[in-house]
Amino acid sequence: MTYARRTSLPAVAIFLVALLTITTLLSLATGAFRISLSDLFGIIGDGPSRDTTDAVAHNVFWQVRLPRIVLAIIVGASLAVAGVIMQGIFRNPLAEPATVGVSAGAAVGAVIAIIVGLNQLPLGVQLAAFLGGTLSTALVYVLSRSDGKTEVVTLILTGIAINAFAGAVIGFAVFVADDDEIRSVTFWSLGTLGLATWKAVGVVIPLALLGIAMSAKFARVLDTLALGDRPATHLGVRVEPVRLQAIAVVGLLASSAVAATGMIAFVGLLVPHIMRIVLGPRHRHLLWTAALLGASVTLLADLAARSLLSPAELPLGVVTALIGAPFFLLLLRSTRRSQGGWA
Amino acid sequence: MTTNLTASHLVVTRGSTTLLHDVSLSVQSGELLAVLGPNGAGKSTLLGAIAGDFPLASGSVCINQRELSSLPPRELARMRAVLPQQIAISFPFTVREIVAMGRSPWLNDDDDERISAAMQRMEVASLAGRTYQTLSVGEQARVSMARVLAQDTPLLFLDEPTAVLDIGQQERFLSIARSLVDEGRGVIAVLHDLNVAMRFATKVLVLHQGRCVASGNPRTVLTDALLSDVYHQKIRVTATTDGRSVILPDHS
Numbered sequence: 001m002t003y004a005r006r007t008s009l010p011a012v013a014i015f016l017v018a019l020l021t022i023t024t025l026l027s028l029a030t031g032a033f034r035i036s037l038s039d040l041f042g043i044i045g046d047g048p049s050r051d052t053t054d055a056v057a058h059n060v061f062w063q064v065r066l067p068r069i070v071l072a073i074i075v076g077a078s079l080a081v082a083g084v085i086m087q088g089i090f091r092n093p094l095a096e097p098a099t100v101g102v103s104a105g106a107a108v109g110a111v112i113a114i115i116v117g118l119n120q121l122p123l124g125v126q127l128a129a130f131l132g133g134t135l136s137t138a139l140v141y142v143l144s145r146s147d148g149k150t151e152v153v154t155l156i157l158t159g160i161a162i163n164a165f166a167g168a169v170i171g172f173a174v175f176v177a178d179d180d181e182i183r184s185v186t187f188w189s190l191g192t193l194g195l196a197t198w199k200a201v202g203v204v205i206p207l208a209l210l211g212i213a214m215s216a217k218f219a220r221v222l223d224t225l226a227l228g229d230r231p232a233t234h235l236g237v238r239v240e241p242v243r244l245q246a247i248a249v250v251g252l253l254a255s256s257a258v259a260a261t262g263m264i265a266f267v268g269l270l271v272p273h274i275m276r277i278v279l280g281p282r283h284r285h286l287l288w289t290a291a292l293l294g295a296s297v298t299l300l301a302d303l304a305a306r307s308l309l310s311p312a313e314l315p316l317g318v319v320t321a322l323i324g325a326p327f328f329l330l331l332l333r334s335t336r337r338s339q340g341g342w343a
Numbered sequence: 344m345t346t347n348l349t350a351s352h353l354v355v356t357r358g359s360t361t362l363l364h365d366v367s368l369s370v371q372s373g374e375l376l377a378v379l380g381p382n383g384a385g386k387s388t389l390l391g392a393i394a395g396d397f398p399l400a401s402g403s404v405c406i407n408q409r410e411l412s413s414l415p416p417r418e419l420a421r422m423r424a425v426l427p428q429q430i431a432i433s434f435p436f437t438v439r440e441i442v443a444m445g446r447s448p449w450l451n452d453d454d455d456e457r458i459s460a461a462m463q464r465m466e467v468a469s470l471a472g473r474t475y476q477t478l479s480v481g482e483q484a485r486v487s488m489a490r491v492l493a494q495d496t497p498l499l500f501l502d503e504p505t506a507v508l509d510i511g512q513q514e515r516f517l518s519i520a521r522s523l524v525d526e527g528r529g530v531i532a533v534l535h536d537l538n539v540a541m542r543f544a545t546k547v548l549v550l551h552q553g554r555c556v557a558s559g560n561p562r563t564v565l566t567d568a569l570l571s572d573v574y575h576q577k578i579r580v581t582a583t584t585d586g587r588s589v590i591l592p593d594h595s
Contacts, residue, residue: 091433224444226433230396235494236420236448281434 006280016292020073023299027069030303032311033060068196071204072302073295075193075257076267078208080294081215082253083268084275084286088222089246090144090155093276093331096268097133097254100144100155101162103265105136106258108166110188111173114181126203126259129188133255136162141247191262191317193302200260207256214249215287218242222283264317266324267294267301273331344527346407346422346497347371350393353402355385362388365402366555368548370529372497375520377540377561378533380550381574386533387428389550390500393531394425406498420448423498424491428506429483435474438467438486445493458493464519465489480507488516499523501532505539517543537578537590541565549573562588 029035035043035057048062083096097103109132110125118124139162144155170189174182187195221242224232229239257264271294275286298316301323305314348370355363363385370376378386391397393404395411404411406422414422424445432441443458462468465485475483484507491499504520505513513536521543524530534540540547541561548558549565551573557564570578570590579593 093434220447223436223440224447226436227441227444228427228430228432231425231427231430233396233416234394234420234423234425235444236417238416276434280440281436282440 007278009279009285012279012289016289016296019296020292020299023296023303024069024073027072027299027303028061028065031060031065031306033057035061035065063198067198067201068193068302069299071196071201071260072193072298074201074204074208075261075264076271076294076296076298077291078204078211078253078257078294079264079268079298080271080290081212081287082250082257083294084272084283084290085215085218085222085246085253086250086268087272088218088225088283089243089250091226091228092155093273094269094328095155096266096272097250097258098263098265098268099328100140100159101166102133102137102140102251102254103258103263104163104166105139106130106133106255107188107263108132108169109135110259110262111170111185114184114188115173115177119184123199123203125184125188126200129259130255133258134251137247137251137254141244186315188258188262189317190315191258191264191320192305192313192315193261194313196261204256204260207252211249211253211256212287212291214245215253218246218249219282219284219287222246223281226281262315262317264298264301264320266320266328267298269331270324270327271297344497345372346527346529348393348404348406348423348498348529348531350404351402353389353392353404354400355388355392355397356400361400362553363392364554366548366550366553367402368393368531368555368558370498370531372527372529373524374545375524375530375532375543377544377547378531378550379535379537379540379547379565384550384573385553386550387502388553390425390502390531390533394423394500395419417448420494420496422496423500424494424496426488426491426499426501426504428502429480430487432475435476437471438462438473438475438478438489439471441475441486442467442489442493445490445495448494454493457495461489461492464492466515481509481512484508485512485516497528499528499530501530503533503535506535513539537565537570541588541590565590567593 025037025040029037029040033056039057043058043061046058079097086095086097086100087093106129110129113119113125113128118128140158143158144151170185173185177185221237224235224237225239233239272286272290275290275293279285279289301319302316305316305319308314350369351367353363353366354361366389368376378389380386392399406414439458439462442462445461446454446458459468462471465488467482467485467489470478470482470486475486478486488504505516508516517539520530520532544561546559547561547564549556549569556573557569565580567579577593579591581589581591583589
């Protein structure tokens with residue numbers, strides 16, 4: 001007899017909030033310029049504008065570290081929520097913005113913008129990334145569905161095709177780019193929080209909050225969709241319109257995240273899966289807990305990216321892929337076993 | 344609880360093939376309509392057509408005098424529940440969570456009383472904390488039926504509800520179906536077992552190659568000649584001494 005083992009929600013919530021608080025403080029204190037915890041609270045107490053005795057610490061905190069950490073939290077939460085929704089609507093734990101090619105599409109948008117010189121415009125690259133991500137979301141949706149059904153194999157193959165295409169475009173971009181552009185291109189294809197500014201944060205926050213707020217409305221529907229399209233219809237769900245809206249929200253979340261930080265793989269895959277194991281698959285709690293864990297995981301990965309080879313900085317996407325890819329393989333094996341293959 | 348469903352002159356086509364030719368049926372409170380016929384006769388298609396799963400080539404379905412296509416999905420979900428043959432559930436939901444999904448048209452999936460009652464009625468209360476994927480096929484079928492009961496609709500469409508049940512579970516299931524009918528609900532069930540239909544259905548509809556070949560009271564409709572013709576097998580309907588009828592293949 002296998003009873004579903006679930007951890008109680010309050011315990012999980014307390015753990016996740018504590019984890020996020022600790023990783024946030026740790027991230028704020030750690031870096032090329034160390035800020036002790038007591039100084040940290042002093043700086044926070046001083047507020048952003050006041051001049052203090054330690055102007056360097058003050059600047060590092062308010063202008064470099066805080067925007068980076070805020071961005072990590074938003075992007076991590078966005079990617080995790082996008083992963084939850086995508087897995088829910090495609091009824092598959094392997095779907096996430098990166099595996100199906102949405103993130104790659106956004107990166108391609110950014111890279112093309114860099115090559116044609118749109119990076120001269122304010123937010124030109126971000127806008128192009130957003131467009132690329134939305135476009136590839138639409139493409140994935142149209143290509144992977146036939147007869148009102150999504151075949152998993154088609155979905156994954158579509159992702160492979162889009163990722164391959166993206167790889168080729170990025171490779172070509174590297175080929176024709178000058179040194180400066182190569183740095184930018186690398187940034188988009190590997191992902192980093194190193195370029196975080198308040199301006200970038202200001203652009204992503206409203207989009208991310210909008211997407212996360214909209215995701216709450218899908219909680220009940222995503223549960224019933226697990227029964228399949230027809231049973232969900234019989235329970236009063238307008239399956240197609242809901243799926244389209246949900247895809248649009250995924251596009252919004254993933255594209256704005258990639259637009260701000262480049263491609264960060266596996267957060268959207270790993271985090272919803274962990275939360276599903278811990279709490280069970282009901283989306284009402286899955287969505288917000290995944291957002292919390294996604295934020296912590298991204299912060300931790302960024303911390304690793306900054307400190308492993310300090311003072312040099314690894315691209316964040318490299319760290320998440322190093323941890324995420326083996327996890328993905330494990331997931332493939334266990335899911336295959338429990339579902340008896342991929343039909 | 345009073346309800347009625349009338350389907351008139353249904354035609355369903357897929358590509359160039361016609362799956363249902365001009366089939367009509369009606370069911371109301373207190374009736375159990377059994378849809379019979381050999382494999383491929385169009386039974387599940389008929390159930391799908393009255394459930395509103397796909398557009399009709401022609402014909403109409405009315406529930407409580409309202410056109411099916413004019414009913415908003417949620418309102419429709421409060422009028423009829425559908426038990427599919429088998430479903431694959433994509434995430435490890437527990438039995439209780441799945442039964443609770445039946446409450447979603449009513450926007451209260453925390454209605455513990457109804458959820459528990461439905462689970463008890465289908466004898467799956469002891470499985471409440473198990474995940475669906477770990478259940479046997481028979482247990483899964485009962486969980487799905489509990490979900491349908493939790494939906495608490497006046498009309499129920501059941502597609503081969505007894506196919507994977509053992510004989511004891513089958514009998515208990517059928518007495519539940521009968522009590523649903525006694526409560527004033529209307530039930531339409533696709534059945535394979537002719538004896539079950541004979542005993543439990545208030546009326547039957549026999550499909551053959553997408554056409555309705557007979558309908559009415561099972562005792563008058565289910566005859567040697569009709570069944571032998573439809574199933575391509577000599578079949579005999581025998582009256583037993585206690586006044587019941589038994590339907591068996593005839594090898595004499």
